[in-house]
Amino acid sequence: MGHPFPIREIARQAGLSEATVDRVLNGRSGVRESTAREVRRAIADLDRQRTQVRLVGRTFMVDIVAHAPGRFTAAVRAALEAELPALHPAVVRSRFHFRETGPVRDLVRVLDRIARRGSQGVILKAPDVPEVTAAVARLTDAGVPVVTLVTDLPASRRIAYAGIDNRAAGATAAYLTGQWLGDRPGNVLTSLSSGSFRNEEERLTGFRAVMRARQPRRGLVETAGGEGLDATQYDLVRAALERDPEIRAVYSIGGGNQATLRAFADLGRECAVFVAHDLDQDNTRLLREHRLSAVLHHDLRHDLREACHAVMRRHGALPPAGPPQPSAIQVVTPYNLPSE
Missing domain, CATH: 3.40.50.2300 (Response regulator)
Incomplete structure (x- = not known):
């Protein structure tokens, strides 16, 4: 049960004696399973609280770059803006770079401009072509992590993919x-x-x-x-x-x-x-x-939340975690449309 917290702090959080916490952490006998669960829960609570402290006052500037029709990019913008309050106490500011059509070289210019200017992260929907893969590498070399959204670039140096299977x-x-x-x-x-x-x-x-x-x-x-x-x-x-x-x-x-x-x-x-x-x-x-x-x-808010969390983890503001889980695929018919 790895953790960075002193036994005294865990005992105070769990409302147990230090001796009991010590027995749980060292796997000694004579401890009820319910007590062990309380210790594990106290450690998880402490870890969340430490994460909140790390996030207070942190501002992340994230660039959203998407090659897609306007109806899709409008949905992306709305989903991100709806999700921003849930990312508190961190503050995420966003810059949008949307385009419906145009050659890949124009998209690459946008990515290279971000690499020169700087950013805490790029959330990217782009075609899977060598020019874009190379631009992602240049962003990575400049210290800008890239998360692919909805469509992946598996051969690139992106840090995560957020979307469905x-x-x-x-x-x-x-x-x-x-x-x-x-x-x-x-x-x-x-x-x-x-x-x-x-x-x-x-x-x-x-x-x-x-x-x-x-x-x-x-x-x-x-x-x-x-x-x-x-x-x-x-x-x-x-x-x-x-x-x-x-x-x-x-x-x-x-x-x-x-x-x-x-x-x-x-x-x-x-x-x-x-x-x-x-x-x-x-x-x-x-x-x-x-x-x-x-x-x-699928829930774009979920995708964008996962993308922002991946950027935060890369900057050490959240504890390490595995790759984002794919979004659930929802089958929507005329009879189960969500409310407006």
């Missing part, structure tokens, strides 16, 4: 799609925002594996490159529908769902099953209107 999310989407289609014929359209985001590739891998195992005769039609933006997504989906008259369902990995539904409607086609990701404003409205079958959602 994306392969499991894709497998869940395949299970739902297969169950709802049943024995009805029809192919499934899968839609990625691009081919560079690790989370989207992992979701697609999980989806393919389960669909091929459970419904091997059902065709999968893949599109990519819409960047999650309605203007580009519409053209990609419409072209896919015109090429394949058997598409009856959609697994939207990268967003742009309003445009996808519009392409179906403009061609007079039915979308029997539509599974999407994230309860942003667009998806919440579409789900409420019963135009989506289900949304796979």
